[in-house]
Each structure stands twice: as structure tokens, then as C-alpha cells.
Amino acid sequence: MSPPRGRGDEDAHSLGGAARSAKGGRKVRVLAFAAAFWALVLGLLALDWAHSVPHNRFNEPLPWQLGHEKGDSAGHCAAPLK
Amino acid sequence: MSAVSITGLLSAPPVATRGTRAVGGLVVAAALACLAVTWLVGLRQGLLFLVGIGYGAVLAGVSFGFTTGWRVWIRERDPTGLLAQFLAIALAMVVSIPLIASHAELSGAVAPVAVSVVIGAFVFGLAMQIADGCGSGTLYKAGLGNGFSLAVLPGFIFGSFYGAAHLDRWLALGALPPIALQDHLGTAGAILLQLAVLGALAAWLWRRRRTTQTRWRGKAVYLGAVLLAVFAVLNLVIAGQPWGIVYGLGLWGAKIAAALGMDLASNAFWGRAAQQAHIHASVLTDVTSITNFGLLAGAMIAATGRGNACPPPEAQRASQWIAAIVAGVALGYSSRLAFGCNVGAYFSGISTGSLHGWIWFAAAFAGSLVGVRLRAHLGLKG
Numbered sequence: 001m002s003p004p005r006g007r008g009d010e011d012a013h014s015l016g017g018a019a020r021s022a023k024g025g026r027k028v029r030v031l032a033f034a035a036a037f038w039a040l041v042l043g044l045l046a047l048d049w050a051h052s053v054p055h056n057r058f059n060e061p062l063p064w065q066l067g068h069e070k071g072d073s074a075g076h077c078a079a080p081l082k
Numbered sequence: 083m084s085a086v087s088i089t090g091l092l093s094a095p096p097v098a099t100r101g102t103r104a105v106g107g108l109v110v111a112a113a114l115a116c117l118a119v120t121w122l123v124g125l126r127q128g129l130l131f132l133v134g135i136g137y138g139a140v141l142a143g144v145s146f147g148f149t150t151g152w153r154v155w156i157r158e159r160d161p162t163g164l165l166a167q168f169l170a171i172a173l174a175m176v177v178s179i180p181l182i183a184s185h186a187e188l189s190g191a192v193a194p195v196a197v198s199v200v201i202g203a204f205v206f207g208l209a210m211q212i213a214d215g216c217g218s219g220t221l222y223k224a225g226l227g228n229g230f231s232l233a234v235l236p237g238f239i240f241g242s243f244y245g246a247a248h249l250d251r252w253l254a255l256g257a258l259p260p261i262a263l264q265d266h267l268g269t270a271g272a273i274l275l276q277l278a279v280l281g282a283l284a285a286w287l288w289r290r291r292r293t294t295q296t297r298w299r300g301k302a303v304y305l306g307a308v309l310l311a312v313f314a315v316l317n318l319v320i321a322g323q324p325w326g327i328v329y330g331l332g333l334w335g336a337k338i339a340a341a342l343g344m345d346l347a348s349n350a351f352w353g354r355a356a357q358q359a360h361i362h363a364s365v366l367t368d369v370t371s372i373t374n375f376g377l378l379a380g381a382m383i384a385a386t387g388r389g390n391a392c393p394p395p396e397a398q399r400a401s402q403w404i405a406a407i408v409a410g411v412a413l414g415y416s417s418r419l420a421f422g423c424n425v426g427a428y429f430s431g432i433s434t435g436s437l438h439g440w441i442w443f444a445a446a447f448a449g450s451l452v453g454v455r456l457r458a459h460l461g462l463k464g
Contacts, residue, residue: 057123077329
């Protein structure tokens with residue numbers, strides 16, 4: 001048989017419930033932020049693909065650069081003058 | 083036990099099962115995305131997307147934080163994060179420098195030694211402690227739904243765009259040409275010198291340590307360092323250039339600016355033929371952007387697997403949110419003046435023999451000393 005619960009136990013219980021509720025609300029908010037972020041990323045990618053110069057996938061560089069002739073310059077943060 | 087609770091127990095899958103299903107779903111989604119990239123753009127971009135997934139999985143899987151590694155040393159004298167970073171740089175370097183030296187088709191992250199590097203790196207080091215993330219950290223935490231990083235990211239993108247746009251003016255303050263140590267000391271000389279400096283720094287950090295238990299326990303962070311080095315070498319072999327982050331963010335900003343009608347054709351940086359081609363092509367064709375997208379996906383998978391895919395928001399007060407936005411702009415702008423962030427300048431710069439990487443490290447660390455105090459002043463946790 002469990003001991004009788006006093007007022008303090010009830011307060012602690014309700015505080016614990018409030019904390020769980022706040023944590024649950026925060027989790028929902030973070031999931032909503034993540035979902036909005038990914039929806040925006042995918043939307044922008046689709047928009048970008050539709051409005052960019054069409055890509056010729058039959059004129060691809062080789063799968064890796066090592067051992068092959070250097071192609072067009074790719075952008076890099078340490079290469080400002082390309 | 084009531085019928086309701088029995089039904090609840092039967093219908094609610096265990097947390098581990100739900101997590102496993104979520105990870106499985108994300109892995110399938112990432113695999114489909116990789117196939118789509120390969121189909122639409124080519125095998126090289128598909129492979130780089132996989133490399134990006136590897137970066138993200140390692141960074142989130144072992145909490146390999148560049149920013150936090152510096153902060154725990156400054157505050158707690160815990161050298162673990164910095165030692166792991168040095169290990170990753172050293173391992174990437176012993177493969178990358180000989181590869182670059184013997185293959186003209188591969189390029190290092192070798193940038194000018196400029197006044198702008200000192201200023202930019204100092205500001206970046208300061209701002210990354212406020213933002214609690216460098217380029218990679220901000221990106222992947224935004225992807226996990228971290229409200230603070232989501233506030234930092236737009237400023238980071240537009241700061242990076244404007245920093246590149248103004249780069250010629252900053253370079254006018256004074257700059258030496260790019261210096262690759264292997265060009266002056268030979269391949270072996272550059273590797274030995276950099277290993278000696280990294281080793282000496284590591285020994286100094288170890289002697290001055292007070293703890294090694296503030297954030298990382300066990301050897302996972304060192305295993306993460308080894309894996310990051312492997313992915314960095316793969317990045318070099320496949321893309322022909324080392325790992326970078328912020329060029330991609332600036333390019334996204336340039337594309338948005340162009341879409342809004344801004345004329346970039348006359349700009350000293352974005353007006354160059356190569357940059358104009360990148361602006362008008364899909365971001366999926368850009369090697370930096372594609373690894374950034376992979377990093378986002380990999381971090382999401384790893385964080386879901388660890389059960390920490392929902393990081394708590396770090397800001398409660400208006401001043402903290404304003405600080406996040408300002409720090410984002412500062413991070414983006416300064417990283418272009420400094421020719422890279424922790425990844426492009428510090429990790430890739432040093433591991434491919436660029437002198438600017440060392441100058442970046444010193445200036446950014448000095449900035450972080452100030453940034454850690456500012457972070458405490460702003461009441462930001464962590």
C-alpha cells in the first residue's frame with residue numbers, strides 16, 4: 001500500500017505535469033520549425049531548378065576529379081578570384 | 083489494469099522502435115535524394131551528397147563541435163575538442179598535401195594572406211561563440227529545428243553574399259599572394275612542420291588541462307575526427323577541392339538577390355564569369371552546396387538516431403534573438419573576408435598547407451576569447 005500523498009506531493013506532481021507539458025510543447029514547436037525549414041529548402045530547390053539554366057546531364061564531368069583533366073572552376077570560400 | 087491502458091500499451095510502440103523507424107525513414111529519404119541528384123545532375127554530385135551525409139552524421143553523431151571545442155577549452159580548460167580537431171586536420175593533411183602536390187587537377191584551400199583575414203577571422207571567432215555554431219554547426223542545427231540557429235542562418239547567408247561582394251575593397255587594405263607551405267618547404271617539409279606545430283599545441287593544451295569530461299566522454303569524438311578526415315580526403319578526390327561551407331551560403335544569397343532583380347554583373351566578385359555561371363545554374367550543380375545539403379541530411383539522421391533531434395531553443399529574451407540575427411550577419415560577412423570559416427579556412431586551409439589557415443586560427447581564437455565573455459554577458463546557455 002502506498003503512503004498517503006500530501007499537499008506537497010500534489011504540488012510536485014502538478015509541477016512535474018506542467019514541466020512535461022512545457023517540454024512537449026517545446027518539442028512540437030521545434031518539430032514545426034524543422035518541418036518549416038525543410039519545406040522551405042525543398043520549395044526553394046524546386047523553384048531554383050525550374051528557373052536555372054537547363055542542365056545537360058549527358059555532359060557530365062567524370063565521377064571524380066583525381067586523375068582527370070581539370071574542368072571548370074568550382075566555387076570555394078578560399079578561392080576569391082575565380 | 084484497465085482496458086484503455088492495455089490498448090495504449092499495445093498501440094504505442096516503444097521509443098526505440100519509433101526512433102528506429104524514424105531513422106529508417108530518413109535513410110530511405112536520403113537515399114532517394116541521392117538518386118535524384120545523381121539522375122538530375124550527375125554521379126559526381128551524387129557522390130558529394132553522400133560525402134556531405136557523412137560529414138553531417140559525424141558532426142551530429144559525436145557532437146563534434148568546432149565552436150564548442152574552443153569554448154570548453156577557454157572556460158573549462160578541457161582540451162578534448164581541440165585535440166580531436168587537430169587529429170582530424172593532421173590526418174587529412176598527411177594525405178591531402180601529397181595528393182595536391184602530385185596532381186595538378188586538385189586544388190588546396192590556399193588563400194591570400196591579407197589584412198582582411200585577420201579582421202574577418204577575429205570577428206568570425208567572436209560571432210561564432212554568440213551564435214553557438216560556425217558554418218557547419220549553424221547549418222545542421224537549423225535543419226534540426228533549433229530556433230536560435232534558424233534566426234542565425236538567414237543573416238549568415240546574406241552576410242556571406244555581401245562579404246564576397248565587398249571582398250575587393252577589403253583586399254585593397256593589403257594582401258600578400260596565397261602562400262602554400264609545400265611550395266616553399268616541399269611536401270615533406272610542409273607536412274613535418276605542420277605536424278610539429280599541431281603536436282606542440284596539443285602537448286601544451288594537454289599540460290594545461292583541468293578536465294577532459296565537460297562534454298565528450300570516451301573515444302567517439304576521436305573516431306569522429308578520423309572519419310571527418312576520411313570524408314575530407316574523399317571530398318578533395320571527388321570535387322577536386324577541399325571541404326567548404328560558406329561559399330555555398332553566399333551563392334544562395336546571390337541567387338536570391340539576382341531573383342529579386344539585383345544586378346550582379348558589374349560586381350567585382352559575383353560579376354566574374356565563373357560566378358555568373360554558378361548563379362544561373364542550379365545550386366545542385368555547385369559542389370559546396372551539394373555537400374551542405376548532404377550535411378543537413380546526415381545530421382538529421384544521426385541526431386534522430388541519438389534521440390536529440392529536437393534541440394531546445396537557446397534564446398528567451400528579445401536581446402538574445404537580436405544577438406542571433408546580428409551574429410548571423412557578422413558570421414557570413416566575416417567568413418568571406420577571412421576566406422573561409424572553421425571548415426574552409428581552419429580545417430581545409432591548414433590540411434592543404436595554406437598559411438592563411440594558421441593566421442585564421444590565431445585571429446579567430448582571439449575573437450573567441452572575447453566571444454565567450456560576450457556570450458555569458460548575454461545570458462546565453464551552454
